[in-house]
Amino acid sequence: MVRIMAVVTLTTDFGGHYAGIMKGVLKRMAPQVDVIDLSHDIEAWDVRSAAFVMLSSYSYFPEGTVHVAVVDPGVGSGRRALAIKTRRYSFVGPDNGVLSPAAEEDGVEEVFEITNREFMLQQVSSTFQGRDVFAPTAAAIASGRRISDAGNRVEEWERLVFGRSVGKGHAECEVVYRDRFGNLTLSLRGDDVNLSGEAELQVGGRPFRATAIRTFSDLEEGLGLLVGSAGFYEVVVNRGSAQAVTGAAVGSRVSIRW
Amino acid sequence: MVRIMAVVTLTTDFGGHYAGIMKGVLKRMAPQVDVIDLSHDIEAWDVRSAAFVMLSSYSYFPEGTVHVAVVDPGVGSGRRALAIKTRRYSFVGPDNGVLSPAAEEDGVEEVFEITNREFMLQQVSSTFQGRDVFAPTAAAIASGRRISDAGNRVEEWERLVFGRSVGKGHAECEVVYRDRFGNLTLSLRGDDVNLSGEAELQVGGRPFRATAIRTFSDLEEGLGLLVGSAGFYEVVVNRGSAQAVTGAAVGSRVSIRW
Amino acid sequence: MVRIMAVVTLTTDFGGHYAGIMKGVLKRMAPQVDVIDLSHDIEAWDVRSAAFVMLSSYSYFPEGTVHVAVVDPGVGSGRRALAIKTRRYSFVGPDNGVLSPAAEEDGVEEVFEITNREFMLQQVSSTFQGRDVFAPTAAAIASGRRISDAGNRVEEWERLVFGRSVGKGHAECEVVYRDRFGNLTLSLRGDDVNLSGEAELQVGGRPFRATAIRTFSDLEEGLGLLVGSAGFYEVVVNRGSAQAVTGAAVGSRVSIRW
Structure with missing residues (x-):
């Protein structure tokens, strides 16, 4: 019997108890998951810093880790929610570039828009999708559900490049x-x-x-x-x-x- | 065999290493417990904010979670220490209203004053009851001890209402x-x-x-x-x-x- | 079969995601380890405060806990990396006094300089030995490797005394x-x-x-x-x-x- 014990990391600009609530959702849906705070010190709405934090950190975690980023100035405005399968990891977060540098360095295999209601809480608010969409999706992936069940495959998504x-x-x-x-x-x-x-x-x-x-x-x-x-x-x-x-x-x- | 793997959440106004010490006590007394930081960003002595944080967070955690709050301006002054059994959770903290909005929303079943020395460290300081009383009590409950062993049942306790x-x-x-x-x-x-x-x-x-x-x-x-x-x-x-x-x-x- | 489930504590002056990266390294090398943040609020380069935090916290953790401190103004300058066996715990960190008050209170048994490459990541940077040396060493000790394998035994090391x-x-x-x-x-x-x-x-x-x-x-x-x-x-x-x-x-x- 393989005991699934996936690691989920959280990178947010929240402060306060919002990350704590996401951990509650993760623990309720995937009790064996190991939740690790990568950073909650990101400046409010600073997508670029969050993208850099993920880029410089993701590869130190065990293979199979689900990396979640919620720095999300466009929450509720119709920007998509993404679940990305890369060579060794999964990435979950808004489609605003925050996941892109890390995911592309590891090697993107498939990108999905999260639309399956089974990957969300029953009620989805318009202001806290970290709790209502991203944490449940991470819990589902960490519990062994196929990431391709999250929704339709996406070809175009937002890339963030650190120019030089x-x-x-x-x-x-x-x-x-x-x-x-x-x-x-x-x-x-x-x-x-x-x-x-x-x-x-x-x-x-x-x-x-x-x-x-x-x-x-x-x-x-x-x-x-x-x-x-x-x-x-x-x-x-x-x-x-x-x-x-x-x-x-x-x-x-x-x-x-x- | 049921393997107890309760979640304990911590909400404090501490900053620094005080929450870390509480985790040490929890891990020593209940090694299988899963400790989650709900928030340590509460303003010093801000009982109302802490009560709101618990109210807006508690229900996202697995049934059986023990929620601990230590925002405690009256520590050492004789205010009582409470352990509350609600419909789905337990709550542990000072009798100053901080537990009240969340516990009452979930449905209070019984309230106990923590007086049993087995629910405390051997030495109880007058300034850090988070370490000496609340963490050991949470560890005891999370390990399967009956909450009614914590002390005498209490009928009157401090309620905090967010007026409107x-x-x-x-x-x-x-x-x-x-x-x-x-x-x-x-x-x-x-x-x-x-x-x-x-x-x-x-x-x-x-x-x-x-x-x-x-x-x-x-x-x-x-x-x-x-x-x-x-x-x-x-x-x-x-x-x-x-x-x-x-x-x-x-x-x-x-x-x-x- | 004894299931090793050691606790590792982290005390740093990092802020941001650096402690998160250390947790990734720990989880990758020692999946069963339980990582607890003791404090990441230490003022930058404040070795004395970090030493006090460890002194006032270490003994509340389960016997066998590995306490790691990374407040390290001399990183990259040739100061040694230490692994210390005390009566009930292990301590890992730079040789600048930060480990000394806690380790000496518990009772120092042996002190080793970390030089064994198996106790480090493959690439060791000159600026982030928390990730490259201290986390891997803590993972090795928490996984049951003998601390004496870390390197040569040291007789002289830096002591910090809080004078009075x-x-x-x-x-x-x-x-x-x-x-x-x-x-x-x-x-x-x-x-x-x-x-x-x-x-x-x-x-x-x-x-x-x-x-x-x-x-x-x-x-x-x-x-x-x-x-x-x-x-x-x-x-x-x-x-x-x-x-x-x-x-x-x-x-x-x-x-x-x-």
């Missing part, structure tokens, strides 16, 4: 995440370019100098550029906040010359 | 919850009155106009009034904060004319 | 923790001295008067001194913030005369 361009001696990218220390993650990957020495930065139009380093303690003063734990370049300050120094926010344009 | 009155063309109510988006939940239920079109609001004595809507995206500008996911009216702003617009707080009086 | 001195009619100590209510925990234990009546305080050089009390509600006004739930004296205000009144922070020197 790399040329000889320069790169253009954007800030995709800010952590609580004020480190600024860029859409430039460590695989894109191997920086060393000094570089010139433009962050939101303002000029800075930064030193390419391997880790925080290599930096004596000023701004550093290092390949962070997610494989992306980060603008950092040793024991300080790069956000405070640069004034940047998620979405700020960054150009680098070296 | 509804007349022809007007209603008086109060703000019972504010979420992180600044949405203001009122004590007026969607079942009380079916609003449509425009309404006049008085919030904390200041006049506003609001539009009755079904969901956030129906609102072009200004304040909206919608029946939120908990079944109560909420004053909202689409992608903005109704709290910032109105200056209201939990407990503010609200009157509506239509 | 007690004389006739006076004591010198420091603030070791501030909770969300603004209560200030001191390094003075209830066992050190039995205060009653009035006392003179110097907090960060400023003079105050405080009343020794048993619990919050004994205090009519001003500052109180009580033995808190962790067994240490706390400077408190009834339904107010002692931090706001005194201007103190973690690390502030406090002297008491009575």
